[in-house]
Amino acid sequence: MPVAAPIVSHIGPGQSRAGLWVLRLVGIAAVLGVLAPILVVVMSWSSAQTDVWQHLIATQLGSLLFNTLVLLVGVGLLVSVLGIGLAWFTVMCDFPGRGWFEWLLMLPMAVPAYVMAFVILGIFDFGGPFQSFLRLQFGQEYGSMDVRNAFTVIVVFSLVLYPYVYMLARSAFLSQSSDTTEVARALGCSPWQAFYRVALPMARPAIIAGVSLAMMETLADFGTVAVFNYDTFTTAIYKAWFGFFNIQAAAQLASILLLFVAITVFAERHSRGGRRFVQGGRLQHRYRFPLKPMKAWAMTGICSLVLVLAFVLPVLQLIQWAVAEGAAQLTQRFFELLQHTLLLAGFAALITVFLAMVLAFNRRQVKRGGFFSMAQLGYALPGSVLAVGIMLSFTFIDNQLFIPIQKWFGMSPAPVLLGSILTLLAAYWIRFLAVASGPLESSLERIRPSLPEAARTLGAHGTELVWRIYLPMLRPGLLTAMVLVFVDVMKEMPATLLLRPYGWDTLAVRIYEMTAEGHWQLAALPALALVAAGLIPVIISIRRTSH
Amino acid sequence: MMRKIALIIAATIVLGACGKSEPSQPDGPELVIYSSRIEQLIKPIFDDFTKETGITIRYVTDEAGPLLARLKAEGENSPADMLITVDAGNLWHAADMGILAPVKSEVLNTNIPPALRDEQGRWYGVSIRARTIVYATDRVKPEELAGYEDLAGPQWNGRLCLRTSKKVYNQSLVASLIVALGAEKAEEVVSGWVNNLAVSPFANDVKVVEAIDAGQCDVGLVNTYYLARMLEENPDLPVGLFWANQTGEGAAGRGVHVNISGAGITKASKHKENAMRLLEWLSGPTAQYDFAHLNQEYPVNDKTAPSELIEQWGRFRADTMPLSEAGRLQGDAIRLMDRVGYR
Numbered sequence: 001m002p003v004a005a006p007i008v009s010h011i012g013p014g015q016s017r018a019g020l021w022v023l024r025l026v027g028i029a030a031v032l033g034v035l036a037p038i039l040v041v042v043m044s045w046s047s048a049q050t051d052v053w054q055h056l057i058a059t060q061l062g063s064l065l066f067n068t069l070v071l072l073v074g075v076g077l078l079v080s081v082l083g084i085g086l087a088w089f090t091v092m093c094d095f096p097g098r099g100w101f102e103w104l105l106m107l108p109m110a111v112p113a114y115v116m117a118f119v120i121l122g123i124f125d126f127g128g129p130f131q132s133f134l135r136l137q138f139g140q141e142y143g144s145m146d147v148r149n150a151f152t153v154i155v156v157f158s159l160v161l162y163p164y165v166y167m168l169a170r171s172a173f174l175s176q177s178s179d180t181t182e183v184a185r186a187l188g189c190s191p192w193q194a195f196y197r198v199a200l201p202m203a204r205p206a207i208i209a210g211v212s213l214a215m216m217e218t219l220a221d222f223g224t225v226a227v228f229n230y231d232t233f234t235t236a237i238y239k240a241w242f243g244f245f246n247i248q249a250a251a252q253l254a255s256i257l258l259l260f261v262a263i264t265v266f267a268e269r270h271s272r273g274g275r276r277f278v279q280g281g282r283l284q285h286r287y288r289f290p291l292k293p294m295k296a297w298a299m300t301g302i303c304s305l306v307l308v309l310a311f312v313l314p315v316l317q318l319i320q321w322a323v324a325e326g327a328a329q330l331t332q333r334f335f336e337l338l339q340h341t342l343l344l345a346g347f348a349a350l351i352t353v354f355l356a357m358v359l360a361f362n363r364r365q366v367k368r369g370g371f372f373s374m375a376q377l378g379y380a381l382p383g384s385v386l387a388v389g390i391m392l393s394f395t396f397i398d399n400q401l402f403i404p405i406q407k408w409f410g411m412s413p414a415p416v417l418l419g420s421i422l423t424l425l426a427a428y429w430i431r432f433l434a435v436a437s438g439p440l441e442s443s444l445e446r447i448r449p450s451l452p453e454a455a456r457t458l459g460a461h462g463t464e465l466v467w468r469i470y471l472p473m474l475r476p477g478l479l480t481a482m483v484l485v486f487v488d489v490m491k492e493m494p495a496t497l498l499l500r501p502y503g504w505d506t507l508a509v510r511i512y513e514m515t516a517e518g519h520w521q522l523a524a525l526p527a528l529a530l531v532a533a534g535l536i537p538v539i540i541s542i543r544r545t546s547h
Numbered sequence: 548m549m550r551k552i553a554l555i556i557a558a559t560i561v562l563g564a565c566g567k568s569e570p571s572q573p574d575g576p577e578l579v580i581y582s583s584r585i586e587q588l589i590k591p592i593f594d595d596f597t598k599e600t601g602i603t604i605r606y607v608t609d610e611a612g613p614l615l616a617r618l619k620a621e622g623e624n625s626p627a628d629m630l631i632t633v634d635a636g637n638l639w640h641a642a643d644m645g646i647l648a649p650v651k652s653e654v655l656n657t658n659i660p661p662a663l664r665d666e667q668g669r670w671y672g673v674s675i676r677a678r679t680i681v682y683a684t685d686r687v688k689p690e691e692l693a694g695y696e697d698l699a700g701p702q703w704n705g706r707l708c709l710r711t712s713k714k715v716y717n718q719s720l721v722a723s724l725i726v727a728l729g730a731e732k733a734e735e736v737v738s739g740w741v742n743n744l745a746v747s748p749f750a751n752d753v754k755v756v757e758a759i760d761a762g763q764c765d766v767g768l769v770n771t772y773y774l775a776r777m778l779e780e781n782p783d784l785p786v787g788l789f790w791a792n793q794t795g796e797g798a799a800g801r802g803v804h805v806n807i808s809g810a811g812i813t814k815a816s817k818h819k820e821n822a823m824r825l826l827e828w829l830s831g832p833t834a835q836y837d838f839a840h841l842n843q844e845y846p847v848n849d850k851t852a853p854s855e856l857i858e859q860w861g862r863f864r865a866d867t868m869p870l871s872e873a874g875r876l877q878g879d880a881i882r883l884m885d886r887v888g889y890r
């Protein structure tokens with residue numbers, strides 16, 4: 001039930017003084033870790049880069065901003081409609097295949113956006129099988145479309161990003177007791193009104209978290225839009241950097257992106273104000289509204305269509321390409337890539353979720369938790385800009401600390417941090433803290449404050465409180481967070497490329513190398529492996545949360 | 548429950564860790580390379596070098612931009628001994644940023660023509676990549692083609708396909724137009740290209756060839772090795788290759804625009820002698836043969852023959868513009884392309 005008054009209580013695990021300090025210190029360290037590379041980016045304003053700016057303003061900037069806006073609005077709307085709609089119907093209503101779709105609809109999350117892009121283009125482009133078929137069947141005038149436009153780009157992003165919204169909205173709807181909607185109905189609401197006026201506002205934090213993840217991913221993307229030669233704001237960043245070799249102008253452009261995201265995030269938090277939604281009654285067996293046959297089958301049709309477009313079709317195309325290339329690629333090296341990918345993603349998921357939880361607890365204990373929210377900014381920068389920011393800050397430490405020490409001891413100086421596995425893992429948590437925070441916070445917010453308070457009166461403290469109250473209650477959120485980070489790290493490209501230690505190539509690196517040279521077909525097998533490896537945690541989490 | 552999840556993740560990690568054989572630190576000499584040539588196109592060459600000299604090579608691959616940023620940030624403490632990258636523009640910028648050490652060697656000067664190396668010896672071309680005209684063999688006769696400039700003519704209206712101007716290959720090509728024709732004429736030409744486009748520019752050269760094959764357009768500009776690779780897979784591909792600007796007076800006959808992939812020894816290198824050995828070796832017969840056959844590029848060393856597959860296109864006259872010009876004019880070229888709306 002909505003609780004009007006802001007609850008900024010002492011809910012949180014740390015009761016003992018020492019524990020509290022450790023919690024606070026780790027939280028502050030995490031935030032500083034994120035802020036360091038961002039500071040490097042913002043410092044670019046120390047010198048004016050009028051040349052590049054003037055040129056961009058005179059030529060492209062207007063159309064780039066327009067393209068970006070179109071893309072953002074399009075993706076925002078489409079992921080909301082798909083994510084919320086599909087989550088609502090699979091949770092609340094009954095239709096043929098519902099039980100299957102409930103978890104199948106999460107699978108597209110494992111498909112990286114850049115892979116989706118080249119697969120969709122491969123199928124639907126002028127020379128691809130779809131249009132060739134049209135031309136063959138109906139003559140030349142059919143099937144001569146150029147699909148590389150805003151619409152296709154929006155669809156491609158939405159197909160791989162809607163699961164973020166779907167997963168978060170679904171767990172929010174699941175944790176709303178069906179009393180809520182039933183009471184709304186009894187009070188005279190139509191089913192639509194019950195959804196719109198009761199269920200949706202209660203799920204708002206989760207939905208906002210999901211949609212903003214999807215939109216930040218879109219905003220910071222470069223690889224996917226590049227496949228379609230669709231120019232967005234990041235195009236300007238890359239042009240300044242790779243074209244004019246003006247890394248400062250690139251950083252300045254990137255910091256504008258960052259400012260935009262920061263304002264949006266804080267505006268949303270502000271508008272939410274002190275409202276908290278706390279779960280009222282206990283969860284009981286859910287009653288699902290049966291849909292009328294026509295509507296039910298229509299729902300089945302819609303779910304199937306989404307699933308086919310977002311998952312079945314791309315996977316089949318990848319399989320076809322992989323088979324065409326044969327098994328020659330399945331070398332020792334390939335399995336090494338797979339190992340590295342799993343290893344990095346596993347460690348990174350653990351670290352990131354741990355830190356995200358520390359931050360979430362800190363935020364609850366401090367009156368103005370805004371400081372700890374800044375840890376989410378790492379997700380708003382384009383991957384390679386953040387990667388360079390991280391590289392520069394670690395190099396700074398190397399050059400100022402480790403190298404003087406090495407020289408002091410008469411060793412030959414060499415970077416300690418850069419090119420080490422620790423730096424790469426740090427890059428991952430810096431980038432993906434926002435991803436882990438979304439699901440964690442929305443499930444933390446649903447814990448009734450009276451619960452830990454009661455536990456405390458019964459004598460539970462510190463770690464006991466964490467293990468016996470918070471962790472069990474946060475389980476769905478933790479699990480979702482782990483899965484999201486695990487999958488995102490596997491797909492991550494720019495930071496992995498720049499910061500990996502020698503030989504630590506991953507599947508994503510291999511995909512980059514292949515697509516960079518236009519070998520789409522050779523990229524198919526690593527892409528398939530990436531999707532398959534991403535499916536495992538997704539399926540595990542589904543099995544854990546659906547019953 | 549939490550324990551189960553932790554168990555699953557721990558199991559994944561352990562599974563990953565098991566059988567992971569960390570390459571043991573070699574006892575012998577070692578070189579560290581930053582490369583923007585991808586693993587598949589560079590590792591076999593490194594392997595040959597190691598076999599011949601006993602020097603092991605460790606490398607990271609990435610795009611040129613981030614690698615340059617890394618080299619610059621690491622400064623004199625960089626572990627890198629050599630930078631290998633594609634496109635003269637990138638090499639010029641690396642030299643400009645003061646990352647590369649000037650070196651001189653009789654072997655390099657004999658093996659590599661002057662236009663394909665830096666005057667001060669900071670970088671050397673190791674393979675040639677020619678960017679020229681491709682056409683649909685069933686819709687275009689080679690007699691209709693002449694040079695890059697002519698693709699701006701009205702006869703190609705709605706028939707031209709190009710790759711995006713964001714790719715450095717096109718930036719270098721336009722820089723060569725600026726050198727050959729002057730900025731004003733070059734802008735007219737590129738503007739003419741844009742007017743003639745059949746569809747908006749593609750993300751890569753492969754798509755350009757595919758579009759010509761599918762009938763979306765009739766002519767295009769690509770690096771020859773992409774076409775070679777596609778012909779290798781499908782010898783019946785109805786796409787032909789035309790050497791641009793071979794005949795005619797003055798600028799019209801200046802030859803095909805060539806670019807390079809190249810290498811330079813870093814200032815920070817602590818193994819300059821071995822790095823030099825590698826650089827010279829890259830211009831020698833074994834490596835040159837590898838460059839020619841791994842990716843169907845042209846060797847820089849004229850003592851090495853191109854692969855049989857690309858011999859069918861015959862020899863061509865190359866534009867002798869010093870490649871450092873491409874780097875110097877890269878910014879101008881991008882500005883020009885932005886002004887005429889070449890995306």
